[in-house]
Amino acid sequence: MQESRVYLVKSATKQLVEASLLDEVMDRHLAMWNGSWSAAMQAHCAGRVLRDKPEDHHWDWKWKAGEWRPLLGYHSFAITCEGELQGLMLVSDLKSARIQAQFGKPIVYVEFVATAPWNRPEIQTPRYRGVGTVMVTAAVELSWELGYRGRIGLHSLPQAEEFYRDKCGMIELGKDAAHQSLMYYEMTDKQAEAFRLGH
Amino acid sequence: MDDNEKRTMTLNLTPREMAVLEELAAKKDLSKTGVMRLALRLLQAVDAKIQMGQKLMFEDEKTKEKSEMVLI
Secondary structure, X not given: OOEEEEEEEEXXXXXXXXXXXXXXXXHHHHHHHHHHHHHXXXXXXXXXXXXXXXXXXXXOHHHHHHHHOOOOOEEEEEEEEOOEEEEEEEEEEEEEOOOHHHOOOEEEEEEEEEEOXXXXXXXXXXXXXXXXXXXXXXXXXXXXXXXXXXXXXXXXXXXXXXXXXXXXXXXXXXXXXXXOOEEEEEEOHHHHHHHHHHO | OOOOOOOOXXXXXXXXXXXXXXXXXXXXXXXXXXXXXXXXXXXXXXXXXXXXXXXXXXXXXXXXXXXXXXXX
């Protein structure tokens, strides 16, 4: 397990604060998810109809952990800041690229990524900003470490499309009928290089 | 043992196996070691799915014809 120092923006002060990125989701992270994270999500969802709930409200990270932990091709990440869990991500390194220029070459594929409910503008004034950027950076770095030259891919929930397209500079490849019609995005090795330089 | 610590092994391949490995390395834009490590991760993931009672299927994009790959 490796721990890296990363930075988030604390909304209340607009200052950068130190956070920890761990390249393995551990039991203590799942306990934090099962505690304050789930409670905040349930409180937000109470009384709302399905279409008004966050698209990931049903994700069960404890269940997901049981599936991925024994597998070498899956990698999990957790961000903690000031004693609280701020984000979780699961990626795999077994899928291949779809863009013609890199078709068939392996990519790091983001299976699931989520920021804590208290960091989402649609729920409340976010406590911290920058979790998504740190997670995409972690996926790109892992891709480099594996020899995949920074290539990554993901299916985006509708509310995050703008982030991947405009902030991360990923290529939009259309809605994927085989994946709940979610928009599919890919980052080429050149885009990954530019993204790394910018972050 | 540290999870990031690496251990060395020697791999003897036939000329044909080596040719395939080199071809895959070029095609996948990976080192030969990278290909072998990817193959290990892939086999483990597929085996785990099969142990769970799932099947490995291939689908022809044009004809939609499906075929099952049986692993031993």
